Amino acid sequence: MSQKIITRFPPSPTGPMHIGNVRTALFNYLYAKQNSGDFIVRVEDTDKARSKKEHEEGMLESLEWLGLKRNGELWHQSERTEIYKKYLQKLIDLGKAYISTETEGDPTSPRLRGTWNREVIRFKNPNKQVTFEDLVRGTVGFDTRELGDFIIAKNLEEPLYHLAVVVDDFESGVTHVIRGEDHISNTPRQILLQEAIGAPRPVYAHLPLILASDRSKLSKRKHGESVSLGYYREKGYLPQAILNYMALLGWNPGTDQEIFTLDELIKVFNISKIHKGGAIFDEKKLEWMNKQHINLLSPEEKQKIIAREFDVTSVPVIDKTKVCWKDVSQSETLKHLERAVEIIKNNGDLMAYAIEMGKASPSQSRGRGNVLWPLRYALTGLEKSPDPFTLIAILGVEESIKRVEKVIELLK
RNA sequence: GGCCCUAUCGUCUAUCGGUUAGGACACAAGCUUUUCAAGCUUGGAAGCCGGGUUCGACUCCCGGUAGGGUCACCA
Numbered sequence: 001m002s003q004k005i006i007t008r009f010p011p012s013p014t015g016p017m018h019i020g021n022v023r024t025a026l027f028n029y030l031y032a033k034q035n036s037g038d039f040i041v042r043v044e045d046t047d048k049a050r051s052k053k054e055h056e057e058g059m060l061e062s063l064e065w066l067g068l069k070r071n072g073e074l075w076h077q078s079e080r081t082e083i084y085k086k087y088l089q090k091l092i093d094l095g096k097a098y099i100s101t102e103t104e105g106d107p108t109s110p111r112l113r114g115t116w117n118r119e120v121i122r123f124k125n126p127n128k129q130v131t132f133e134d135l136v137r138g139t140v141g142f143d144t145r146e147l148g149d150f151i152i153a154k155n156l157e158e159p160l161y162h163l164a165v166v167v168d169d170f171e172s173g174v175t176h177v178i179r180g181e182d183h184i185s186n187t188p189r190q191i192l193l194q195e196a197i198g199a200p201r202p203v204y205a206h207l208p209l210i211l212a213s214d215r216s217k218l219s220k221r222k223h224g225e226s227v228s229l230g231y232y233r234e235k236g237y238l239p240q241a242i243l244n245y246m247a248l249l250g251w252n253p254g255t256d257q258e259i260f261t262l263d264e265l266i267k268v269f270n271i272s273k274i275h276k277g278g279a280i281f282d283e284k285k286l287e288w289m290n291k292q293h294i295n296l297l298s299p300e301e302k303q304k305i306i307a308r309e310f311d312v313t314s315v316p317v318i319d320k321t322k323v324c325w326k327d328v329s330q331s332e333t334l335k336h337l338e339r340a341v342e343i344i345k346n347n348g349d350l351m352a353y354a355i356e357m358g359k360a361s362p363s364q365s366r367g368r369g370n371v372l373w374p375l376r377y378a379l380t381g382l383e384k385s386p387d388p389f390t391l392i393a394i395l396g397v398e399e400s401i402k403r404v405e406k407v408i409e410l411l412k
Numbered sequence: 413g414g415c416c417c418u419a420u421c422g423u424c425u426a427u428c429g430g431u432u433a434g435g436a437c438a439c440a441a442g443c444u445u446u447u448c449a450a451g452c453u454u455g456g457a458a459g460c461c462g463g464g465u466u467c468g469a470c471u472c473c474c475g476g477u478a479g480g481g482u483c484a485c486c487a
């Protein structure tokens with residue numbers, strides 16, 4: 001209780017924000033916030049060749065858009081070379097790491113990739129059994145002998161992932177490491193390094209993977225654009241909906257409630273109820289959830305989204321045969337539209353008129369639709385669109401009248 | 413292949429030894445019509461297989477099968 005909880009989100013700026021990144025960030029955020037802790041962000045850009053500034057900016061902007069605010073300074077691993085060097089040197093001096101001469105033909109040497117160095121720094125593996133408690137998977141044991149003397153740096157100036165992560169988590173006081181299941185086999189390596197530099201062990205929680213519909217891990221290479229956050233953002237999904245959906249993938253509150261705001265999630269989130277099995281990402285459900293969140297919006301915000309979705313600003317293309325509602329005659333429809341224009345002009349009560357006409361309707365099958373349908377259709381030329389009141393509010397009185405009058409001319 | 417993990421409707425899931433196996437998305441049919449990015453009604457839809465344990469297994473144990481993750485001088 002005395003120790004402040006610190007979680008972290010460490011994106012590698014080698015591509016756009018991934019849907020899996022979103023969930024990792026969210027769970028770290030939720031856990032930190034519900035424990036009055038800090039959620040920190042650091043950029044893992046030790047790989048100079050693959051890291052791009054534009055991706056870093058994209059990641060940061062995405063977090064902002066999602067509303068996941070970080071605490072503290074933003075760290076860049078690329079700016080911490082001297083610090084890693086210090087640890088590396090210490091490890092070497094202590095005999096816990098060593099400079100290894102690689103021979104090209106050596107089958108025990110990792111396979112070649114990019115520039116190949118003759119000398120690398122390897123960690124002297126104590127070859128022991130490592131066991132750790134994972135908040136989602138319970139006790140996990142590994143025999144680190146399988147790992148060998150793994151490489152922790154290309155040289156003193158170029159540390160590799162494991163070393164940098166362990167040093168940074170230590171120096172920034174990270175207490176909980178919440179990350180994807182694909183990192184679970186990295187954990188024993190990192191624990192070994194922690195022990196070597198004398199760092200405390202954080203609590204781990206490995207999240208189940210988000211799967212594509214074929215049950216394989218979501219990857220850009222295999223599944224294309226639909227793995228990136230930007231794809232959903234452009235399609236008009238609200239950040240609240242995306243976050244809500246991600247939270248419910250592999251976790252549930254144990255009640256029937258499905259719609260949550262971020263603040264509600266912070267309250268109800270329970271890390272120990274996270275599943276161990278992966279879950280398929282279903283855009284249909286996200287879509288539904290997005291609608292639910294739109295309904296939570298203020299009328300103004302809602303109108304903006306509707307306007308964008310239905311593209312009401314473009315000039316409607318009218319099909320004469322679709323203007324009339326059900327079996328309502330063209331002359332009657334014309335009458336309703338003309339009257340509607342007058343009412344709109346005078347800022348009158350359109351609804352009252354529609355109800356009146358609905359009551360006056362001789363046919364049981366007709367109601368207010370005989371007024372409202374042609375109006376809505378005249379305004380957009382779309383068979384599916386928001387109600388005419390919303391449309392008029394979005395388009396403005398002038399433009400609305402112009403559009404309706406055009407249809408009146410067409411019918412005459 | 414080694415190591416690790418998982419297994420309930422098509423999908424996300426509830427169930428923590430006794431339920432007509434519940435909910436949501438999607439789907440189908442219908443109603444409603446301020447139609448929709450509203451609502452309502454109804455319907456079809458699931459415990460991978462085989463052994464145990466037990467009075468009783470979806471639930472616990474073992475095996476099989478299937479699927480997934482991971483095995484870089486990437487992170």
